[in-house]
Amino acid sequence: MKSLGNVLTEAFQKPNSIPRRMAKAVAFNWVCRITALCSVLVLGVLLYTVLSKGLSHLSWSFLTSSPHPDPNRAGIWPALMGTFWTCAACGILTLPIGIGTAIFLEELRPRNRLMRWLHSLVQLNIANLAGVPSVVYGIVGMAAFVSMFGLMERTVTEKQANHSIFEVGSRYFDQFLTIDDAVLMVPVESSFSEDTIPNDGIVAIDLNGKSVKMQVVAKGQPIPSSENEKAVAVRWNETPGRVHKQAWYHFSVPFGRSVLAGSLTLMLVILPVVIISSQEAFRSVPPSLREAALGMGATPWQAVWNVTLPAAVPGIMTGSILAMSRAVGEAAPIMMISGVVFITRAPSNLMSVFTVLSLQIYDWAGRHEAGFHAISAAAIIVLLLLLLVFNSIAIVIRQKFSRPLS
């Protein structure tokens, strides 16, 4: 038996001797092992940092309260809801288009040269789109969805500057303060109508939602004494404030810095991912199934709808859920759309201004106070849990449906 020292000396005396080559091989094996350990180590340190910093701040009130200048009172509710809204809308928009494109590329075989050329063009294009940085999608989304290429800008008057050209589900009011500091709301036509001038008998809505008639207290006139009269009395020089109430289906064009613009931009980001993974899913369906369907006289679409699509659904779902988890984590394109904003209310419709969890994390992580770093870590824990849920669903689907088809 030779000792290790002997092997090594021999190895260095004779280049390319067998012991030397063996020693090298063993050494490389160890290099590999140690290098491979790096990634485990990095993940460990990362998770440890986030958990040690953030776990103590994680509480129910952190989840349900709004951002606040004081880190100890801040929460992530609007950001969490913003993430849900954008991702839900993004998923609904992306899935049909992504799967449709995958069917177009995989299942509808081109018959002539023009179609074959188009197929390869679309295929190449998708490979390129997958490589475009998400921040570029962000600024394209801003030009395309937020301001609609600037085609619809209307700057006739100051009030019209930021107004939409088409709108449903929104009502505007002029808000007056009464003598006893209650609020009367007078409905107006649109956001840029002229200010309402206080006048006797204008129909207004009070805080309880009742219709009342406004009464004006003219200059020098004594203030009415009875409670009922006070509640509807407005001073002659009161200036109104414009407020709006939006229904859940509120929709307007251009989209502005809204949930819808954000979801459409995210759609651009994850569409190539969804398409490529759906294509993989279709490709892994055994051709015999498809051929059998076609052989029995099914049209191409019937074969897709009844045979290949059901067989590919688990693969498509897995890929799409993973793509959605990418959408949950994306911050750069959303930042371009919504900006880093201080939002205290969860979105109520597709046109609401919004922020998302990853953007909130960015905002807090970039500040100097350690308190914000801690709540940033807490928000990261929530984000990672969310991603964990997504990935578990993907794994369950993969496990449950991965039965051999051929």
Add this chain to the structure above:
Amino acid sequence: MATITVDPTNMSDQPNPAKAYTPRSLQSLYAREWVVKLLLACCGFLSLIVTGSIIYVLVKETLVFFSKPGVSLSDFTTSTEWTPSLGNEVHYGIWALISGTILVSFIAMMIALPIGLITAIYLSEYAPSRIRAVLKPVLEILAGIPTVVYGFFALTVITPSLKFLHPEFNVYNGMSAGIAVGILCLPIVTSLAEDALRAVPRALREGAFGLGSTKLDVTLKVVLPAALSGIISAFLLAISRAVGETMIVALASGSQPHLTFDPREATQTMTGWMVQMGSGDTSQFDARYYSMYAVACVLFVMTFLLTMVGNWVRGRFREAYE
């Protein structure tokens, strides 16, 4: 010889009469087929429209940028100073931003490429299945972590560690951002390179073993050259990912665009500038705001070229062993 005729309407003894054959006109079938194909083709063309609108938006707004006073193409392409906010010394020299991007990407690749490739070799050639079962999910988790989390990691762990090792490091520095981007790119390199290595047929390895090679010889002299095209394309994809990475550099590398390759200093990348303009309070009519589109144009061209070359390498130099 008797001919067997099957009358599809004469199937009354079927258990479920509701599901019995109902003849359908071929015309409606063909019409539906045609409509569906049209819809699917529209989906396919949508991706072309997306590319078209990316190019349209970038080119249009870049032209607006170059028409602004104080902005010129020669300044943009030759100047090394990016000082848009300095009152009388306004320069828009893209090289100041490109140098930041190159610095961060270079550091990232110094980490991601060797570690990623060796991990891929380990996974494909050496690792016993037990270790594989641990290592693969770890890499998948690393790949799934949002980039903003890596930015947080760079700011709260990597930068303090660097400052501990060498006090000259700025609070915001290119090194920290580069390391974080490297960690981000590591799983991409590993998974793509491992796919390439695994695609090399067993027969090649066995042939080399049969000639008396050690495992190292087989790996480095047979498997690696055979998988080279896939590995290079994995590298190029990782570079393109690093060049386009945004949130990490926005958090960790600071916002001082200047021509430097000193990893200790604060720097700014192209993506960092775009984020600063997009998130901030810059007026939408400012030349600085439109400079974002010109920078995006350069970035788009860079990543586009990297992706194209990656695809070309994979296709052109692929060794087919079937």
